[in-house]
Structures are given as C-alpha cells and as structure tokens.
Amino acid sequence: MKWLSSYHQDLELAFAEAASILEALPVTHRQPALEFLDKFHPLKEERSKNYICYLLPLWMHELTGVPLHKCREFAVANIFGMLYYQIIDAVMDDRDQASTSMLPLAEFIHLEFIHKYSHSFPATSSLWDYYRKYVAEWAQAVSTENSSDFFYENPVRMGHKASPVKLSIIAPLLLSHREELIPELEEAVDTVLITLQMLDDWQDWEKDLLEGNYNSLVSMVQTECEIPKDRRPTSEEINQAIYVRGLLSTYANRANILHVKLSKIQTIVPHLYDFHASLHNNIVIGAQHHESERNLLLQGGLNYYLSKIPKNS
Known part of the structure; x- marks a missing residue:
C-alpha cells in the first residue's frame, strides 16, 4: 500500500507537530487533547484509521509540486480539522456529558485548524470561500441524513459528512x-468518501440500527426487500437479506460503479485512486x-461443516 507506506515519516512528523501544538493548550485541556489525538x-x-484526512494533502504533492513541508503543514491542519469534527x-x-465537556477543547482545536491554513492564505483568499462551501455541505448532510435516503436519492450527500476534508x-x-x-x-474525493461511508455502514449497521442512525446498507435492505417505510428492518431481516438473498453482491456492485467512475483520475492523483x-x-x-x-448453507449443513474443518485434519 504505497499510498500509506510512502508517507510513514511524514505522518509521524505531522502527528508529532500536532502533539507539540496541543501541549501548549491550557492545562485543563492539554491532557484530554493529547489523549484524543492519540486515538x-x-x-x-x-x-481509528482516518487515513484520507491526513494523507490527502500529501498525495497532492506530486501533482502540484507544492513543497512537501507545505503539504505536511496542510496535513497537520487536517488533523485538527478531523479532531474538531469528530x-x-x-x-x-450522543449529547451526553462526556461529549459536551469536549466542546471547549473543540474551539481550541478549530482555532489551530484555521491558523494552519492562514499561514498560506489571507482572509481574502478564495480558499475560505471553498471552506464555507464545504461547511455548508457538511451541515446539510448531518442535519438531513435521518430524514432523507441519501443512498438512493443523492449518494454524494453520504460523502458530504466529511466534506471539509476537501480543503486540503x-x-x-x-x-x-x-x-x-x-x-x-x-x-x-466525493466519490471516495461515498465508498468510505459505504464500508463504514457495512461495519456499523447493527449499531446504527440500534441507535436509529441512517445507514446505507440498512436502506438497501429496506428498499430491495420491500419493507414498509413506516418501520426499519429488523436485525433478523437484514441478516436474512445478507445470508439468504445475497444482497451484499448488490451493495458491492455499487462500489464497482464508483471505482470505474474514479478511473479518470488514476494518472492525476494515483495514490487517491489506489x-x-x-x-x-x-x-x-x-x-x-x-x-x-x-452458497455452502444453501447446499446443506454438511457441506458448510466440512468447509470449516482445517485442511490438515
């Protein structure tokens, strides 16, 4: 994975710089900030591996010729941006006390995010117009995802939940x-963010179902299995859709379409494509x-049992 291995040193330097900046915070926020960064x-x-947040500006180095140290500065900015939006x-x-107690820290972190980009872009720069655009996309996505069906109606909105990353x-x-x-x-980048959200939704569908959050896999089961819109699928219905109807193949086909769509940037930003x-x-x-x-289950329990026996038994 050259998209990652080529930048190990840059990531170490970026996270070390972010840590040194957080160490200068007021004492009441310093340790929580460092512990949060370490996560x-x-x-x-x-x-948590939010690779695209801090690798995207580094991947742009080869295309743009912007010095690597400057791209690394944008990576540090994106680390702060990622922490803020998290x-x-x-x-x-959640709206619980543990989460809300982090809000003062969020303001310090957001200041560092803005400060890093301000080194290179004055207040009159068009960069800040793009930032306003991306914040508006993020706000629209997070405020309407539970009242809309992004996966079928407007998939790009799924990616817009991470829209500010495009500033890099x-x-x-x-x-x-x-x-x-x-x-x-x-x-x-929007296309990549859609696929990233699809992967997260696959991994988190049980949690999202329990908590009432929007989830693209749950949405697909609801639509493909013709489950009434006045209720969500049950866990049993989703497992049946996956293991009996094979609906994950349909889900994967959507990812195939997105990957083909992305092929046109393969030579422009190859690490993003990879x-x-x-x-x-x-x-x-x-x-x-x-x-x-x-298929093994459909063929019968014996075949499924035999498939689980170690080959050297």
Missing part, C-alpha cells in the same frame, strides 16, 4: 495555480466471502 494515530495499533459529530450523536486539495491547487483541476478532484481501490476491494472481497458462505 487517531494512523501508525499505532488499535487506533467532537462535533459526537456531541450531535484546494490549498495545493491554489498555490500551484491549477484551479482548473478543482471540479474534477472535488468530484473524485486508496479507493483498497476500499473497493474490502467491499468486493467481503461480499464474495458472504456469497461463498451463503
């Missing part, structure tokens, strides 16, 4: 005077595994 370190085990999303989802393609494109690429790369290929493969291979399990 997302991409090179440590058992951490806190805001948690407050919107705008920054190097503006610095390199390559503004003509902005629409194409905005669309490409990152999407890894997301796409996870969905396709997972669907194929479930399809194999389903």
